[in-house]
Amino acid sequence: MPRPDHIRALHTALLTALRGLPVFPLSRTKLPAVRSPHRDEPRSTDCRGECGRPGHGVYDATTDPDRIRALFAMAPWATGYGIACGRAPHHLVGVDLDVKHGADGMAALAALAGRHGFAMPPTVTVRTPSGGRHLWLTAPGPVPNSAGRLGPGIDVRGAGGYVVGPGSRTVAGHYLLEPGTARHPLAPAPPALLLLAAPPAPPSPSTGEGAAPPRHPAEKRAAALIRFVLDSREGERNGRLFWAACRAYDAGLGDALAPALVTAAVHTGLGEREAAATVASAGRLRAAVEP
Incomplete structure (x- = not known):
């Protein structure tokens, strides 16, 4: 008999997929729950699902309800689900605002918006177990992942990354929709934010005057x-x-x-x-x- 956490995660994953967002099951540690089909192979592989078998993490993500149910059936220990970022048509961008380790991502984002003259639009928002927030935004194309580049406590989940979906339970606790945001459409990310999230230019080989500043x-x-x-x-x-x-x-x-x-x-x-x-x-x- 599936556990309540597993059933809840599957149900909310199916609802999320209805929004056109591809999902896949996660374990309580927020790692992909379906085991790799290559785990016993003597050599490592860079397979991202080309083999046709499940177990490739974010590359398993799908909006097909039958496929989602099949993935969860392969991992009855799954208590959550991930939402793949950067996929067409939405090119979801997950702005992860942490409030731990001395950082306050929400305050840092507000300060960033003030400095660069943009406002964050109302959008779907998820509460994390630590008290942080995940903001769901869309972009015209894939956005790179970054950790702390925009400011302390601000991480960006983009192409190849994923966010933990609401209705998930992890070792740290539950991920829940922020009240009043569930019916919001996915808001486009402010252009200024997308520019800031772009990868930095390669550092200049020069070490003298005019050299590129160091990375964050x-x-x-x-x-x-x-x-x-x-x-x-x-x-x-x-x-x-x-x-x-x-x-x-x-x-x-x-x-x-x-x-x-x-x-x-x-x-x-x-x-x-x-x-x-x-x-x-x-x-x-x-x-x-x-x-």
Whole structure:
């Protein structure tokens, strides 16, 4: 008999898909719930579903109700669902406003809007277990993912990323629709916000006057952690991945950086399932020690 959390997640995932937003099941750790079909293969793979089998995370996302039910049936432990960002026709952009680790994403976004002269439109909004908010916006095309680039506590989920859908239950708690926003249409992202979310220009090789400014500290931190994992050698891959994931969660980058850390670990030869489990363990550890 499916558990109530599983049934609720499936029901709300189906409702979300009716809005034209592709969904897929998540575990309580917010990682994809359907296991990779390549987990026992001796070599890592970059398959994103070309093999025709489920178990490719965000690339499984669909709006087909029969397919959604089938994915949830494969993962009876799923208690939530992810919504793929960056997919046509909406090109969903999830603006993740954190209020933890000393950051206040909502205040930071208000300050950003004031500095750049734009207003955030009313749109579907989701409350996170930590008290933050996810704002659902649309864009003319795919927007890149970023963590902290726009300001402390502001992460952007774009192409290749996902947001946790309302009605999901995770180890941290429930994701719920903000009252009064469920009937809002998906609002277009302000053009000024999209410009700010665009990837920074490549740094200039010049080190003298006129050199490009350094990247945002959070972005540099994320790149350093990914490089740390990529530099792992056999026998130390799991330990280095766990250390990097813990540091990412300490810095408030864990949820945004988890998929990239798993991908980096897979490139070093670690199995995808093992890598995902290691990152999830780091997330559980940091959640357990948070006040």
